[in-house]
Amino acid sequence: MARIPKDIIDQIYHTADILEVVGDYVPLKRNGQNYWACCPFHNEKSPSFSVAPAKGFYKCFGCGKSGNVVNFVMDVEGSSYPEALRALAKKYGISIPEEEERTPEEQLRQNERDSQYIVSNWAKDHYHRLLQNTDEGMGVGYAYLKERGLNLGTIQTFELGYSLDQWDDLLKAAEKAGHQLKYLEKTGLVVQRQDDQGQDTGRRYDRFRGRVMFPIHNVSGRVVGFGARTLKRDDKMAKYLNSPESDIYHKSDVLYGLFQARQAIRHEELCYLVEGYLDVLSLHQGGIKNVVASSGTSLTEGQIRLIKRYTDNVTVLYDGDAAGIKASLRGIDLLLEGGLNVRVVLFPDGDDPDSYIRKVGDQRFADYVENQSQDFIAFKTTLVAREASADPIKKAEAIREVLQSIAKVPDGLKRQVFLQQTAVTFGFDEQVIITEYNKLLKTPAAGRSNTPPTTPTPAPASRPADSPSALAAANPRPLTPEEEIEMAMYGVTHGSEEEASQLAGPTAGLAELAAPLDVLTQCEQAVLRLLVLYGPHEVQPEVSVAHYLLSQLDGTPLQNPLYARLWAECREAFLQGQLPDLRLLAHHEDAAIRSLLADFATERYDLSPNWRIKDIYVPTELNLIQLACDNAILRLNKCHVQRERQQCLTQLQDNQLDSNEQLNVLLRYNELTKLDGQLAQMLGTVVARNS
Numbered sequence: 001m002a003r004i005p006k007d008i009i010d011q012i013y014h015t016a017d018i019l020e021v022v023g024d025y026v027p028l029k030r031n032g033q034n035y036w037a038c039c040p041f042h043n044e045k046s047p048s049f050s051v052a053p054a055k056g057f058y059k060c061f062g063c064g065k066s067g068n069v070v071n072f073v074m075d076v077e078g079s080s081y082p083e084a085l086r087a088l089a090k091k092y093g094i095s096i097p098e099e100e101e102r103t104p105e106e107q108l109r110q111n112e113r114d115s116q117y118i119v120s121n122w123a124k125d126h127y128h129r130l131l132q133n134t135d136e137g138m139g140v141g142y143a144y145l146k147e148r149g150l151n152l153g154t155i156q157t158f159e160l161g162y163s164l165d166q167w168d169d170l171l172k173a174a175e176k177a178g179h180q181l182k183y184l185e186k187t188g189l190v191v192q193r194q195d196d197q198g199q200d201t202g203r204r205y206d207r208f209r210g211r212v213m214f215p216i217h218n219v220s221g222r223v224v225g226f227g228a229r230t231l232k233r234d235d236k237m238a239k240y241l242n243s244p245e246s247d248i249y250h251k252s253d254v255l256y257g258l259f260q261a262r263q264a265i266r267h268e269e270l271c272y273l274v275e276g277y278l279d280v281l282s283l284h285q286g287g288i289k290n291v292v293a294s295s296g297t298s299l300t301e302g303q304i305r306l307i308k309r310y311t312d313n314v315t316v317l318y319d320g321d322a323a324g325i326k327a328s329l330r331g332i333d334l335l336l337e338g339g340l341n342v343r344v345v346l347f348p349d350g351d352d353p354d355s356y357i358r359k360v361g362d363q364r365f366a367d368y369v370e371n372q373s374q375d376f377i378a379f380k381t382t383l384v385a386r387e388a389s390a391d392p393i394k395k396a397e398a399i400r401e402v403l404q405s406i407a408k409v410p411d412g413l414k415r416q417v418f419l420q421q422t423a424v425t426f427g428f429d430e431q432v433i434i435t436e437y438n439k440l441l442k443t444p445a446a447g448r449s450n451t452p453p454t455t456p457t458p459a460p461a462s463r464p465a466d467s468p469s470a471l472a473a474a475n476p477r478p479l480t481p482e483e484e485i486e487m488a489m490y491g492v493t494h495g496s497e498e499e500a501s502q503l504a505g506p507t508a509g510l511a512e513l514a515a516p517l518d519v520l521t522q523c524e525q526a527v528l529r530l531l532v533l534y535g536p537h538e539v540q541p542e543v544s545v546a547h548y549l550l551s552q553l554d555g556t557p558l559q560n561p562l563y564a565r566l567w568a569e570c571r572e573a574f575l576q577g578q579l580p581d582l583r584l585l586a587h588h589e590d591a592a593i594r595s596l597l598a599d600f601a602t603e604r605y606d607l608s609p610n611w612r613i614k615d616i617y618v619p620t621e622l623n624l625i626q627l628a629c630d631n632a633i634l635r636l637n638k639c640h641v642q643r644e645r646q647q648c649l650t651q652l653q654d655n656q657l658d659s660n661e662q663l664n665v666l667l668r669y670n671e672l673t674k675l676d677g678q679l680a681q682m683l684g685t686v687v688a689r690n691s
């Protein structure tokens, strides 16, 4: 798609009113400076979704979704960045002069795609008319749908249709309606007739004949292809025939029913995944509207990304036969890898979701799904454990299969729970399972593709209660009042480097929960946050926050790649005379940076209620901006000093140095210890150190 010109993007951001846009979806109530509503992204009874109109950001304190007006449209509509911009431009009557921006080839391609959308939409209408307005459509197509229990409402919602059992019905109708043959061919609605040598004979015929037509919509509701079921009893004929891949139809990026299901998926915070068109239709009609089908293909990464736009929770509804289950286990691993929470429901032998809901009725079906759904890993464990039964070799193989699924789960804490469950199901000691799991991780094929899973250790409960890491995680030291204020002002979470490294060391699984960011990252975040939020403000007359931070930290590059990128961009802009402007940065092209900025802008620094009760004057961050900057700079420097000091210590303990090297390291170590003490003093915090 053509790029939207920069000045138009600016115009969209400046015109779009976040209150107005959000207000189209949820009713907002003012409370203080912000507006509140029940979150449109997760189910809740009391409002934790806030909009800060002055900053142009929203944030949900329940589910954590946050961003600017464009992010909101992306999230709520499940659209891409340019799609969201276009939607806002349309709402505010801003025209996008894209034709001039495009090369002739791009224009041509866009026209080609548009033409394919148009012809697909026309064909959908044509098939839909035939279903209800012809004897054949009524007698064959409609009769079949009625027999399957589908009512007119469902037929309309999903725009079902029927193709006449003729070679050229669509061809003729298309010609009459003025559609070009080439688009009928490109979308696969019409097929070339070839001779014995595979040469085009110049003749054409309809692909779909005598079939019930299921239009396939993309997320924005445009028809991109068709699924078609024959009603003839002919073994040589495929029961289902689908549109081929085309410029507008990529099987692996489409889920059948998602367009009709997306609001319900978001509202229920759950997506049911079924196999066939009729499963989707029957469940939707039965009141279960949050249902989609992968329709024929095995699940793809593209489809999983699509689901993830709306929810993290998927329940897979299976036909009851064992072969089918075995075949789909791999697809489910893909769901786990995508970070989704996966549950499964099995239907009694011989039933699929469609036949079962017709057999037992809507309410009993809903109850069944709710009561029978079980966590996928637990389900797989039971399944393979039962198969392996008493055979020790099979059992070892079965455990490895389960562990392979567990390795796909990105969340460390969840992995631990699953490992515990596996130990229980197979009747092994947990440590045995963990050893086996760690062995498995060393074979490259098992792990997840990008980040290797952290090595889990026994759950906290099985560790001696007085071990330091267990204590650090379970009972964080209570904060002193000074620290509370400091935290409130600087947004830096407390915890010494030592505590953090203990957590990040042997108990990484636990640390993911207890210390979401390491100390260095926190310190880097603090300086970056000040830079983008307060860049143009002055610390001293004629010296801006941006100037101050950038010059003070010129020799201290940020380690976190995302932070470093944003820092470098701000620095570059500053050197060209521009100060950071949150409003402009808000439409950064990088989604990770946009999300980071949203967090900076909307984070609440809630002071302990004690401070309000005692009526102690708490200066705002801006009142004390120089102090805040100094504090953040010192902390970051201190963090680097401590890290290097720790490295020296490790080198000394390793005993690998010759005496000369040893002396040098020792000198550096002492130097750093002194520096650390000085920095601590400057920070005004007293550090008691026994090392």
Ligand SMILES: [Zn+2]
Pocket (backbone or CB within 6 Å): 039, 040, 041, 042, 049, 060, 061, 062, 063, 064, 065
């Ligand atoms: Zn929420």
